Amino acid sequence: xxxxxVKGALTRQKGKMVMIAFTILLGASLATAMLNIMFDVGDKVxxxxxxxxxNIIVKPKDNSVLEDLYEVDGEDEIQSSYLQENEIGxxxxxxxxxxxxxxxxxxETTADVNGxxxxxxxxxxxxxxxxxxxxxxxxGIVGLRSWWDIEDGQWLDEKVNPDGIMVGTTLAQTLxxxxxxxxxxxxxxxxxxxxxxxxxNSGADDDDQMITNLDIVQELANTGDLxxxxxxxxxxxxxxxxxxxxxxxxxxxxxxxxxxxxxxAYVSSICYQIQEVIPDAVASPVRQVADSEGAxxxxxxxxxxxxxxxxxxxxxxxxxxxxxxxxxxxxNEIGLxxxxxxxxxxxxxxxxxxxxxxxxxxxxxxxxxxxxxxQIIGKSVFDSSIEMKPIVIPIVSVLIILVTLAGSIPAIxxxxxxxxxxxxxxx
Amino acid sequence: xxxxxxxxxxxxxxxxxxxxxxxxxxxxxxxxxxxGPSGSGKSTMMNIISCLDTPTEGQVLLDGVDIAKENSKRLxxxxxxxxxxxxxxxxxxxxxxxxxxxxVAQYYHSMPDEAEAMEALEMVGLKDxxxxxxxxxxxxxxxxxxIARALTNHPEIMLADEPTGxxxxxxxxxxxxxxxxxxxxxxxxxxxxxxxxxxxxxxxxIILEHGKIKKEVxxxxxx
Numbered sequence: 296x297x298x299x300x301v302k303g304a305l306t307r308q309k310g311k312m313v314m315i316a317f318t319i320l321l322g323a324s325l326a327t328a329m330l331n332i333m334f335d336v337g338d339k340v341x342x343x344x345x346x347x348x349x350n351i352i353v354k355p356k357d358n359s360v361l362e363d364l365y366e367v368d369g370e371d372e373i374q375s376s377y378l379q380e381n382e383i384g385x386x387x388x389x390x391x392x393x394x395x396x397x398x399x400x401x402x403e404t405t406a407d408v409n410g411x412x413x414x415x416x417x418x419x420x421x422x423x424x425x426x427x428x429x430x431x432x433x434x435g436i437v438g439l440r441s442w443w444d445i446e447d448g449q450w451l452d453e454k455v456n457p458d459g460i461m462v463g464t465t466l467a468q469t470l471x472x473x474x475x476x477x478x479x480x481x482x483x484x485x486x487x488x489x490x491x492x493x494x495x496n497s498g499a500d501d502d503d504q505m506i507t508n509l510d511i512v513q514e515l516a517n518t519g520d521l522x523x524x525x526x527x528x529x530x531x532x533x534x535x536x537x538x539x540x541x542x543x544x545x546x547x548x549x550x551x552x553x554x555x556x557x558x559x560a561y562v563s564s565i566c567y568q569i570q571e572v573i574p575d576a577v578a579s580p581v582r583q584v585a586d587s588e589g590a591x592x593x594x595x596x597x598x599x600x601x602x603x604x605x606x607x608x609x610x611x612x613x614x615x616x617x618x619x620x621x622x623x624x625x626x627n628e629i630g631l632x633x634x635x636x637x638x639x640x641x642x643x644x645x646x647x648x649x650x651x652x653x654x655x656x657x658x659x660x661x662x663x664x665x666x667x668x669x670q671i672i673g674k675s676v677f678d679s680s681i682e683m684k685p686i687v688i689p690i691v692s693v694l695i696i697l698v699t700l701a702g703s704i705p706a707i708x709x710x711x712x713x714x715x716x717x718x719x720x721x722x
Numbered sequence: 723x724x725x726x727x728x729x730x731x732x733x734x735x736x737x738x739x740x741x742x743x744x745x746x747x748x749x750x751x752x753x754x755x756x757x758g759p760s761g762s763g764k765s766t767m768m769n770i771i772s773c774l775d776t777p778t779e780g781q782v783l784l785d786g787v788d789i790a791k792e793n794s795k796r797l798x799x800x801x802x803x804x805x806x807x808x809x810x811x812x813x814x815x816x817x818x819x820x821x822x823x824x825x826v827a828q829y830y831h832s833m834p835d836e837a838e839a840m841e842a843l844e845m846v847g848l849k850d851x852x853x854x855x856x857x858x859x860x861x862x863x864x865x866x867x868x869i870a871r872a873l874t875n876h877p878e879i880m881l882a883d884e885p886t887g888x889x890x891x892x893x894x895x896x897x898x899x900x901x902x903x904x905x906x907x908x909x910x911x912x913x914x915x916x917x918x919x920x921x922x923x924x925x926x927x928i929i930l931e932h933g934k935i936k937k938e939v940x941x942x943x944x945x
Contacts, residue, residue, distance in 0.1 A: 300818065635801075635831075636798060636799070637798075638795065
């Protein structure tokens, strides 16, 4: 009989129930969209921020010690030791390998071009790597310096232009070089005739330099397979107290703290893991970039949480109004049920069951509508789709049930206070 | 022991005395009509007898139990087990069929029994309308469903508040015939009405005025 009554109420009061389901649908869709964006926004914002360069720099251990001793920065490096080029791939073998977005080695030397001494940097552009894990990837500065504006020509392609070189816009103007020209770089060790494939504008000191394939600079500098540093772009989690404690000294962590820290994509734990696979190197975060990323991430997530809370509060108010209005409309029916012997609990459970079934229907529909909202927001804000996280389903289910129950409280209180004599006889 | 006994029952709403020290006894199997002008306290007395309200003062003994002292949960149980209610506005659940409306009373009393609910509808002559919604029934038919709902749990006492107030003469006669059948079967009936013809059918008529019993008439010709 209970189910008959519930079914009767649902099917024969479609209009009222559709309104309640629609309100729940709106709440569920907003919660679904916001939670999915909140969970995905970290990756999205991180990826956006990756366009602004590397957040980790890897240098030989001895160099790093000397830099610390003499307090010199990267511009006045004391290059006394190097890293091996064949160790670069190990970066993609760390625990947080999927957080490593891009990386590139660097080696600098000075060469003579038409009687002018210029700084030439060797690096990877779109270097293809086949890792022992079977993973294939392209790494290099094409991704790492994505903000560079190619004013003339194009990006250097390692496969197409093994003898290519790119020239900074300031240097190109000084030397009168244009894309398509050939220039000769001479050092004590070698001389190379290279094709200028592009003129770039980095908006920084790089505009006074040239950049070419790593092997060419290794030959000009006669260093063999050595490199001076590696820049790494990694997706990281914002630093918290644990990360700050670990950054000071990982050995100060307890076993459980260490496990949490190691298994979280903090910039410090990723640096630590890089040092584990390249023991002669010191990996350190580019603090300014890492801190900005953390701050932006925290604020963006806080914004999403606030929007989620506000949307759920709005839904609760909407549900509350509709359920209260529904109970008021049905006061005769509720009064009658009480008059013929239904106890408060029985009437409350009848009304709540109807509302919860409506909430489930509205919630399921809301989830899919929320999926659509999330994709629209993802496309308009991040220009990519939002990945739907399975964890959102139980969270939204629990939230919708809680919001529905909370929204029903005023109506249930009214129902409990309702006296059959008053509603049936109007006294 | 009388089935129902009111002893100096008063119901006070602020400055208004809806009932003023009313005393009344109803024996088992009796048919009593309560009459009076609007505001005389008929509905208040009905609400108290039907355990929908409690008096401010006095005793209301139903089957020897003073219902004036019971809490709302216990009053619900007494109402469920002993009382059948018939309303002027019928108060049927609009999304349930006639049969389901009768079964609702069974469900909150004990167990819904479709066959028994159908018997109650047959008794009021509505077996063939069992699957109809209230909106598909006439006023008289809705009142008969309301009577079927009231009698399906075999209550000790049936309370009807203006049961013919919304009915035409033909339907009024049908309802009164049903009351006669119930009375003959031994059911105690208390009917609140403003219609002297309806009151005349009862064995006794209580006339209320300003919350007090003004007159009590024994009807010699119970029809």
